[in-house]
Amino acid sequence: MSASDLMTARSHASANAYDPFEDTRGPVGHATHFDVERIPGSLAGEPARFRKTIKPGVGADLLPMIHRENLLLMDMATRGLRHVAQSLEFTRDSSDTPFVVTTLDAGPSLNLWRDYDFLAEDDRSGAEGHAARSFLTPVVLARLLRHLLLALREFHGAGFIHCDIHAGNVCLPFERHAGPVRSVRPLFEQLRLIDFGHTLSARLNFEEPMRLDPAATESLRRVSPAFRAALHRDAESGRADAVRALDFRLDLYALGALASQFLGSMDGSGEPRGAALHAAMSASVDALLAQDCGAAAPEPGLHDRLLRPIDALLASLGPLDDGWLLPRKRAAATRAEPARETPLVGARATPMAPPVAAPIPAPMAASIAPPIAVDAAQAAAPAAAAVVPRPTGRRSALIAALVASALAVWAWQEDHLQSIVSILARPAGEAPPASPARTANPKTAAAASRATASAPVLSAREVDDQLNAMIEGAASGNWRQVEAAAHRISESAGSDGSTSPLLASGREAIEQGDYGGAAATLRLATAKVPADWQAWSALGYAALRRNELDAAKSALNRSLQLHPQDASAWAHLGEILALQDNAGASTATLQLAVYFSTQRARTLAHLRAPAPTLIAPEFQAVIQDMGRALDQVPLRKP
């Protein structure tokens, strides 16, 4: 490490610009409200030092939260906790803003790990037959869950409750291979918890209510019902009495939500016992999600009880392979899931940077975009303007030349000239045809092409008929019919799995409560990648929250045509149907939502969340009428 390197303060504008496995000088963090930068001037051999500061433009109302976190970090630093990122100093900058200096020796967050695929080092030479796997294999998930439970046991034993466990707040360090190969090995036993802005302590009392937004979508995912109710009570009273009465089980629930999220994207390929492992992990996740703060005190040794089945599962797997892994960053379009921040009360009015997105050349956008009904207010939205800049002059010519070159190469290589001509010749407003399955994996591509060749191609009307058949099947309890119809749709017009780079921006806007901005961004996302069912689904949700029921229904219908197993689309469709006084169909779609949910316990908890909730009262009535019958919906085989 040269002196000039040390003098260079490093910061990264976005998580996308940062590669923790390339950076040999330790990780740098990111958050919505904070910047983490390297402090220059360290001597060689000393641990790197970082400074965490509030981003410019973030309101000063967050300062009490920073003070609170500093106090907690000081308390934690004197307790020898293994799983807390070590903090060095607590001080203020020249503008009297407090900041934390930390070694941040924690490693990349789990969100960052999930942005990579990994190739076992043994497979490096033989590319044939060895595909890179996602980080979350069944064994990795089991190990993560075990070590997280042990970390929480220690953390809770020292009198702290984290209150904000999610993938962005858990860091997993790694060991770097000493040789020239860039391979790494995750150090599960050293994982670290970070971000104590909402942490409760048995010794430090705070009067101010917690800033966690209980009504945000993200809270509905990972905040337990009792915790959410306490947050609401505190918001009304202006004090922190209700949350201070809670216990550590709210962290266990959040851990269950995290594990449930991971379970949904677990990569079981090449795992002979995939189904059995999935079932075992599902049971552990359900046990975690069943934890919540109640009237009774938590039972002694609760962590150990939850650990036992995971330990047994790991023991049954035999010796674990701790080999070196070669990381490969995924393309932005195939990221597992966008990083989620903690939603804060009052943070919605915070001036945020416009969503960053790949610019779309105007002529190309016009040629591929179906007609979008954009009202005047949305058309004038600055965010939308930022997403699609209008290149002019020399820049346009350059972009046009680049696009033309790319198309020419594509046409030459893939003999797609006819497709290009048809796209360019298509009149504006005509929807593009469903694209054939595209995948980088030749084996998958071959399988997909075989499947497409053998499956009958359904017309749009026939796909809708199959969706109706799914609803009828759910209403009559004929789940075989549901599966058959879903299979036919998937075979005929299923999504190729491609996602738009704008999807993350749209989801972020939804989490901020900016449904108008989200709808505009997601319309562009669906225009750019019409086969992105997730974007259609999110667009439907945004339109639903804007009370644009017809637009919402249309978008959700498109999502289901592409991916009939989309549980959230079924749930939101159910809400629309309930709002349109079609309780019968709403009940059936609600059952479909539960049936296809990969995180049933969490879905049910979300649907049955007590008021205030974003769910329309009409749909709440439908849910209430269903009662425990929802629990009887059969489990779908993974």
Add this chain to the structure above:
Amino acid sequence: MSSRLTPPGDAVTPLARHRVVPAPRRSVADWLRQQWALARRPRIESGWASLCGTGHERNQDAVLAAMPLFAVADGVGGGSAGELASSQMLAWCRTIQPADWHRPEALAAKLGEADAALASALERLSPGGRSATTFVGVWLRRSGRGLVAHVGDSRVLQLRPRSGAWEATRLTADQTYANLGEVPPVGSRPDDPARMVGVGAIGEPSVTRLHLRENDWLLLCSDGFHRFMSEPTLAALCKSEASVPLHGLAHQLAQAAVQAGSRDDISVLLVRRNPSGGARASFWLALAASAIAALALLASPCGWPSDPAGDVPAPPPVSAPSAADGAAPLSPR
């Protein structure tokens, strides 16, 4: 000029002057930056490393380095229970009031309560875990005076630089069955710890006084380290690597124990008392001289030539550099 500059690394330790490796040529800016970094060092400095042994999946040692307490606990127990005992022991140390930090009798009495407190906490968190921990801790004042407390076979060594070699003095006596003259139970060895916290075997915690002079070092370690590193070897390693910052040196020492064959968890905590002046004196002296020279220049009446006709505008006033100019020095901690 560069031959007169302080060699790279840790100039606070006098032994760094005896380095045989020739110092590379460094610029004045490098020297200033290094001096600034050294000037910012605290009076009591520490660095530690803790490695998981090959015999465990998780490290059962716990380390705490937060003034005034520097401590190492070595957990013992089946499964994952040992790690809980060691971390709970360190967390419990926070309950000791400042009034007891410097009175040996009071500290010993307080540590005597740790056994029941730890057993109760472990029963709540992990019932039936059957875990305990050895413990060594130093409550240190900035003056270098303090108390050393220990239970079991974790150790504290005091390293003192001498002219030719370093002198390593053991401040604790291992409370093993052999040393205490007790018969080990079936399945135990004579050199296993006979005293531990958490299972009713704490005995009389040993508390002794300590005086750490300037440039003295303390080394706290678990048995996974000291069983494989003799004191002369350790002193030689510390002497030869004194220029490495403590954090890095602690890692080197831990790795040396691994190479020597240790399969147990290894924890090494180094503490050093830096001199109040030491290598920093030259920096402060240079800074003061520069400030005096600048003031003298500003106060001198012949700073700018004046025009008798008065038709040449006066030069702009010299303003202090602001942070926005990027010329301001680094702000102190």
